[in-house]
Amino acid sequence: MKITRITDKKVSLRRTIDTGTEEQRKIVQDIITTVRDKGDEALYSYTKTFDKVELEDLLVTEAEFTEAYNELEAEMVTIIQEAAGNIRAFHEKQKRETWISYDENGTMLGQKITALDAVGVYVPGGTAAYPSSVLMNVIPAQVAGVKRIVITSPPTSKGTLPAGVLVAAKELGITEIYKVGGAQAIAALAYGTESIAAVDKIMGPGNIFVALAKREVFGIVDIDMIAGPSEIVVLSDHTARPNEIAADLLSQAEHDKNSSSILVTTSMQQAEAVKREVEKQVATLPRHEIARASIEAYGHIYVADDLDTAIAVVNELAPEHLEVLTDNPLASLHEIKHAGAIFLGRYSSEPVGDYFAGPNHVLPTNGTARFSSPLNVDDFTKKSSIISYSEKAFFKNYKKVAKLARLEGLEAHARAMEERLK
Template identity: 55%
Template sequence: MIRIVEAKDFSLKREEAEPYEKEREIVLDIIQHIRQHGDEALRAFTRQFDGVDLQNFRVPEDAFANAYNRVSPEFVAALRDAIANIRRYHEAQRRQSYMMIDEEGTTLGQLVRPLHRVGVYVPGGTAAYPSTVLMNVIPALVAGVPEIAAVTPPDKEGNVNPGVLVALKELGVTEVYRVGGAQAIAALAYGTETIRPVDKIVGPGNIYVALAKQAVFGKVSIESIAGPSDILVVADHTADPEYVAADLLSQAEHGETSPAILVTPSRELAEQAARALERQLTLLPRREMTEKAIRNMGAVVVTSDLEEAVEIANRVAPEHLELLVENPDDWIGRIVNAGAIFVGSYSTEPVGDYYCGTNHVLPTEGTARFSSPLNVDDFLKKTSFIRYSKQALLTHGHKIITLAEAEGLGAHANAIRIRLDKEGK
């Protein structure tokens, strides 16, 4: 079922994004309405798209308590351990401001400070993932963002997913609104009577949410728009084919367009993993979609050696890269393009999705060439600080004039000269 190809015949065809013209028009229209009519429009769209008439968007206090009754104690315990791990990992990303003072008395610095207010979009329905809450909120908390507001679509009774509410509550985020879709993004960006505008919006969503985030980008900041999730496994003859198959399937179940690729110099492993994958697939709950993903975007690539396998990995620049080889340390440093590198038999990708501490918001669609996992820096901003001394200006002012005049910027030169003149220089 999964195709097995030689390295020379392999190229990953990622589909070019559709233009989504119709959807874009709808989204722009929704944003316009929210900007003009605020809560009233938000109420109307929630009626239209979510099928519920809400007087108040804010999730009430008692909904959080109720949510705990609807999840298992094991779930809460596991969530708390995950939170502790994710917090610990991200705390190492904290930044310091710096300053430098020189002998002329000039102080230069870079102030590093948190964003003031961040909005987190949490999908609802069948894609309501508590883990999404952890991964988007914790880096903001660690950065020191003082205000975090969450939005998530309600069901027809006006309720939101209990797992999501528990996750938010565990993190201390209780400013939660029962709104979803493009209208929720517009409300976060421009504000309504109920929802104050934010500085940045993060979190995944469907195509309407993605297009709305693109449309409000500039008015607010956004993290990147995620494409289909992907995995690439680099393995040799020492890898367990059952593990390889299970790990490929764990990404494939995300959707029909999710690439799942094994690259190996071992033809034996290639064939064993392909058979194991077919066998395991029959037992999976999301079998149909997962099978489609494997048929569309799955591949087993047989290379002449590990060198070539790593080359292919760097070309693909996968979101998740698993390294299941005899001597991983010989190869880790050569993997330059990957969102996350999972090393060894026990580092299966779901470990990172849920639990170990790293962030699961990772660069997709080959953007690991230039992008990073979501991290604390995404919730910080920097400001340059300049206190130039009189001595410095008198000593170096003429050079600044030279540079400004070389660019024909006379008023820039004048701002220096007027000071030198006053000091009799």
Template identity: 80%
Template sequence: MKITRLSHQKVSLRRSIDTGTTEQRNVVQSIIQDIKENGDSALFSYTEKFDRVSLSELRVLESEISQAYKELSDELIGIIREAAANIRSFHQKQKRETWISYDEDGTMLGQKITALDSVGVYVPGGTAAYPSSVLMNVIPAQVAGVKRIVITTPPTKQGNLPAGVLVAANELGIKEIYKVGGAQAIAALAYGTETIPPVDKIIGPGNIYVALAKREVFGIVDIDMIAGPSEIVVLADDTAKANEIAADLLSQAEHDKLASSILVTPSMKLAEEVNAEVVKQLSTLPRKEIAEASIDIYGHIYVTENLSTAIATVNELAPEHLEVITEKPMDLLNEIKHAGAIFLGRYSSEPVGDYFAGPNHVLPTNGTARFSSPLNVDDFIKKSSIISYSEKAFYNNASKITKLARLEGLEAHARALEERLK
């Protein structure tokens, strides 16, 4: 990893948002148009072309779910259930309620909370299985009150789905699961086909084609975000253990060659020890090639003059994941302004949040933690303002409102009130 002494120079995680090549955008637009025009037949065709499997059915059958339970141990099924309970408990605390207030003059004002009717969850496929993506995306939508939740995910070359994904979905009561991946899945969720009715919002990570498709259909449906590569920043002092920090940095590096792993510390001794540990631990990682490329390009160690400068550096970076491994991490919490998720203390390793603790692991990347939040219950509701003006309030304020309307040159607005004053 590159070790840099920091004084006043700026640091940033922000990279230009990947809008794809012209060729990639053209491919995505062509796929979307094909799905709009040809529906299921286009889905079958793209599944055969991209996933190299010929399907006779898009929707997952009950027999496939039953088989998935046979493939997982009782222990793993129990762990999935416990993780789901933790995630649900955390998100229940975020739930909002409709509220109404009454003024003395009889006016009633308020806000009505309504859950979205339907949500589509895209779960990445390929060589890996992501039951945690199912839990993290579905549960906050359920807590919000969304009635119809759909999962799409690419099939394997055997034409099935990973057992972990199916079990996680079934444990949450999701029965509408489709073996469809890529841009074609996003198009089907946005516009609908003979088999897949359209949804109101699409969430979940994917490759560049999925990201571009989400960008294309935004406005027809809502989307969660265009997620960038994963990031971790560790803020540590002399009390931290180098081998543990190195392991945490590599936990993100193994995600993707574009993932970013950064240590910020006032201790040069710790910096050098962590750097040596990263090299040592890399040698035994199964995903060594990916992690090594990530560390070589996007791995950094910043050594600051003191802890205050280290905190300022962390806020500048605004990382997706931030671990604070210092002598008194809780004392620093109020000084942390920008981070998607904050992990305090030695035992709050980032994978604890990724899988089990309860907070959502769908987090803002690319420095966007400066202005955005983790996926949460609010992402699955909409708010309607309620206005019931009393006669007394109307007569007290009508002339003021007409003056504002005419200030803006909107005569009909003013007359709408004056008709009631006659």
């Protein structure tokens, strides 16, 4: 990891967002068109081509759920249940209610909160299984009141889905699960096929083809975000332990070769110690090749002269995950403006938030924490304005409305007000 000393609070460290190549975009566009035109036939064909498996049915069967429970040890099922309870309790606090207010002149104004009808959750496959993606995407949708939640995920070589994914879904009461991955799954959720009815919003992370597909169908359906590679920034002073910092940095590096792991510290001695610890620990990881490639490409240590400068660097980075490992973490909280999730103190290691604490782990990446929030219950609702104008209010204000309309050159708007005087 490279060590850089920073003395100026005015830093520019923003990372370029990967929008894919022209060839990748063309592949995704062709897949979407084919799925839209050929439906299930295209899904079976792409599954055979990309996942190397021939399926008899796209929908997960009850027998597959049973096998998943047989495969997973009982303690793990209990842990999934407890994590789900923590996540649900946190998101219950985010719920909003419809509200209505009345003016003394008889006008009624308000806002109606309505849950989306149908949501699709994409759960990635590939090099790992992600039951946590099921919990984090499904639970806030359930809390919001979404009636239909469907999951798609690429099948394994055995033609089914990982046991952890199926158990997590079943524990939440989700049984509409399809063994379809990639851009073809996104197309199916957006446009519908013979087997998969279309949804209103698509959630969940995936590879570059999934991300590009979500970008292509946005507008036909809503999407959560175009997620970039995982990121962690650790903000520390001399009191933090180098071995723990290194372990936390590597917790993100093992995700993907493009993941970003950054330390911002006020101690050069600590910076050098963390660099040594990262080299020591990465060699022992099962996914050491991925973690090492990530650290070499996107790992960095910034050494600031003081904590104020260090916080300015953090705000510029606007990280997905931020750990604050200082003598008094809470004291810095009000100065931190941009971060998806903020972990305060030694025992708030990032994986606590990934899996168990309760807050959502679907977070803004690529610096978008400057203007975006973690996935939450609001993401699964829409808001309708309620307007019931009284006669008294109308006659008091109709001339003002008509004047504003004519200022904008919209005569019919003005006449719509004046027509009620006849």
